[in-house]
Each structure stands twice: as C-alpha cells, then as structure tokens.
Amino acid sequence: MLMDIFASATLLFLVMDPLGNVPLFLTVLKDVPEHRRSWVLRRELLIAYGVLLLFLAIGPYILNFLQLSKEAISIGGGIVLFLIALKMIFPTEHGLMGPKHKGEPLVVPLAIPLVAGPSSLAMIMLMREQAAADWLGMWLAVTLAWGVSAPILLASKRLYKLLGERGLTAVERLMGMVLIIMSVQMLLQGLAEYLKLGGAA
Numbered sequence: 001m002l003m004d005i006f007a008s009a010t011l012l013f014l015v016m017d018p019l020g021n022v023p024l025f026l027t028v029l030k031d032v033p034e035h036r037r038s039w040v041l042r043r044e045l046l047i048a049y050g051v052l053l054l055f056l057a058i059g060p061y062i063l064n065f066l067q068l069s070k071e072a073i074s075i076g077g078g079i080v081l082f083l084i085a086l087k088m089i090f091p092t093e094h095g096l097m098g099p100k101h102k103g104e105p106l107v108v109p110l111a112i113p114l115v116a117g118p119s120s121l122a123m124i125m126l127m128r129e130q131a132a133a134d135w136l137g138m139w140l141a142v143t144l145a146w147g148v149s150a151p152i153l154l155a156s157k158r159l160y161k162l163l164g165e166r167g168l169t170a171v172e173r174l175m176g177m178v179l180i181i182m183s184v185q186m187l188l189q190g191l192a193e194y195l196k197l198g199g200a201a
Helices: 002-016 018-031 034-066 070-089 110-115 118-130 135-154 156-200
Strands: none
Touching: 002 018, 002 118, 002 135, 002 156, 018 034, 018 110, 018 135, 018 156, 034 110, 034 118, 034 135, 070 118, 070 156, 110 135, 118 135, 135 156
C-alpha cells in the first residue's frame, strides 16, 4: 500500500518536473514586482493543486462520459509524456512550454500547464482508473508529489543560484531520460492490454 503510494507520487513528481521548471518560473516572474512574487507563486501552486485534485475526483466520470478506455488513456498519456520528455532532453528556443508570457501570470502558464500539465492530468486519470477503490491512497500520492514540488518551486531563485543553469539543465535532461523510459512502458502496457482485449474478442 505505502509502496504503491510512494511509486505513484514519484512518477507524478517526475512528470511535474519542478527542477526543470525552475528557470521557466523565474522567467515568467521576471516582470512581477519583487514584493508580489512569493504571493503569486503560492497562489498559482494552490490553483494547480486544486486542478490536480479536481481531475483526481472527476477523472473516472470524464472517461465514462467520453467512453475512453484505460488502454486509450495509457497510450495517449504515454505519447504526451514521451513528447514532454523529448523537449526536456532537446529544449526548443522558447523552452518547454512555448513562447514566454508577459505580465503577472494567472493560472496560465504557471499553474497550467507547468505544474498541472496534460501529462500529469492524464497520469492522474489513468492511476485513478487503475486504483478506483483507493481514492485515499491516490489523494496521498497527488498531495505528496505536489508537496515536494511546491517547496522546490518556491525556492526557485535560491536553487538557480545554487545549481546554476548548467546544473538545472543536467538534472532536467536526466529526468527527461527517466520519463522517456516511463512513457515507453505506458505505451507498451496500453498496447498489450488493447491486444489482449482484441484477442479475447
């Protein structure tokens, strides 16, 4: 039970990629007055936590309404995760999430998609579908992953000074490699389940 929660929390933490998001957070907050940055950060992190919990609660209903199978979510989540991981290893000119935003952020891009992104939301829906009876365990996993990510992002300025741009880049690319392996595993699991169901039919 505890190992499953820890494994789910670790996977979500890697998908959220807080260390890789440190430079992006600093860039987005650059135009925000110094005295407001801490408040804005806390607000955006709480919004992201609310979005994560919302998808944890309504994920199965979304899947049922759209008639999506867990195999489709596994394959789709694996593809999204693979694309995110590729951008972590081979960053584009504008960074992981496209062109930079100006002014004080509200929801976008800090809360969504930098913390509560498509891959983490898809991952939550998939894990919720796989552990339908263990809502409490899933809540603990999401809270633990967010609870470790939040202090890292709140300390983004200090971490950037400590590790430097090269250090953060090295960590982000290492996490990208781990995520690529995980995304391939998700794809293989989804395809295996789909082929198994097709064979049974």
